[in-house]
Amino acid sequence: MRRALFHAQRGTGATTPNPLVGAVVVTPDGVVVGQGRHPRAGDPHAEVLALDEAGERARGATLYVTLEPCNHQGRTGPCTRRIVQADISRVVAAMPDPNAAVDGGGFAxxxxxxxxxxxxxxxxxxxxxxxxxxxxxxxxxxxxxVKAATSLDSRMAAAPGVRTPLTSRQANRRTQRLRAAVDAIGIGSGTLLTDDPVLTVRDCYRFRPLARVIFDRRLRTPPGARVFSTLDAGPIMVMTTAAAISRQPERAQALTSAGASLIEGAGELGADLRRLLAWDISTLLLEGGAAMHAAAWTAGVVDRVHMVVAPIVLGDDGVKFFDGLPVPLSRLTPVRVETLGPDAWMEADVHGNR
Incomplete structure (x- = not known):
């Protein structure tokens, strides 16, 4: 199963909206005769690829798979049919499929x-x-x-509206790898106005274009922002409101002409996130400033945290990341802590959000 998980992980960043799945076929005497991973949506599933590699040797073998095999017709046929045809004797699955279209039907x-x-x-x-x-x-x-960089005294910037680079070259490289693994990057309009970032992936390979999402209820995004010079890297969406568009029709038209897709959201982060599913966005990396992070924590939508702490003190005039941890510590499960150059990088999972 560890080998199947390894193969599944290799599809990170490529399979959306489908899951990451790996499969391994093992004969009764313990010989691996077939391996596969789901490469991208619309392509054959991991089970089918592993069984194809195994051929006749799959007869009587055990299939290890990281997710319940599908039993419905989608872009590809049901994996259960192929497993039955291969005369597999046993299937070991890591977990059931949460998709209501499967929901235990594959096992049954x-x-x-x-x-x-x-x-x-x-x-x-x-x-x-x-x-x-x-x-x-x-x-x-x-x-x-959410990914954030702070000083030792939990400041994100030296002062409001002041761009303050904090992290080392090593931590910046890790950030690029993180961007390469997600479907979209999100920032608030405040970060766009202060930093004018391009929000691209550098020095890392991506399987598909990277979507950029600007959360901007007041439609402050300038059409001349640098991000619009990178349309070849992926779509740019401005999540705003119908009221903001009606108040500023000329800016809305200018943003559309610059290449932005304006999404009329509800002005509430939890509801606005659901609109991103129509763009096949399953993973969103929020890199905004203090206001963006506060909105995400308040809405209860943070699932994973990547925190970088730089060995620097910015003092009382600095912009605080938060005044206090907005969730109980019991809901944070540290996954790893690493040293990247002079910086400390912590990854933790958040439990109980909606």
């Missing part, structure tokens, strides 16, 4: 054909790997990761 179909089914091996690892897919299926919104 396999058992109906006399195939032994075991569920739950390395379930926690599989669930964390597919947290984005699970979030979409169970909460009807993208998985939200």
């Amino acid at each position: 179909e396999l058992r109906r054909h006399g195939i032994a089914v075991d569920v739950g091996l390395l379930a926690d690892a599989a669930a964390r790997l597919n947290q984005a897919f699970i979030t979409v299926q169970t909460r009807a919104r993208p998985m939200v990761m």
Whole structure:
């Protein structure tokens, strides 16, 4: 199963809106004869690729798969049919599929054909790997990761409106890898006005264009912002409100001409996130400033945290990340803490959000 999880992880950034899935076929005497991963939406599923590689050697073998095999017709045929045809004797799955179209139906179909089914091996690892897919299926919104850099005294900038680079070259490289693994980057209009970022991925390969989302209820985004010079890197969406568009029709038209897609949101982050699913955005990395982070925590939509702490003190005039931790510590589960150059990088999962 660890090998299947390894193969599944290799599809990170490429399979949206589908889950990450890996599969391994093992003969009764323990020989691996087939391996596969789902490469991208519309392509064959991991189980099919692993069984194709195994060929006749799959007869009587065990199939290890990171997610319940599908039993419905989508862009591809049901994996259960292919498993039955291959004469697999046993299927070991890490976890059930949270998709209501599957919902245990895959396991039931396999058992109906006399195939032994075991569920739950390395379930926690599989669930964390597919947290984005699970979030979409169970909460009807993208998985939200926040990434923030602060000083030792928890300041994000030296003063309001002042661009303050904090992190090292090593931490910046990690940020690029993180961007390469998500479907979209999100910032607030305040960060856009202060930093004028291009929001691209540098020195990392991406399987698909990176969407950029600017949360801008008041429609302050300038049409001349640098991000609009990078349209070839991926779509740019401005999440605003119908009221803001009606108040500023000329700016709305200028932004559209610059290449932005204006999305009429509700002005409430939780509701606005759901609109991003129409763009096949399953993972959103929020890199905004203090206001953007406060909105995400207040809305209860933060699923994972990437925190970088630089060995610098900005003092009382600096912009605070937050005045106090906005969630109980019991809801944060540290995953790893690393040293990147002079900086400390912490990754933690958040539990109990909506």
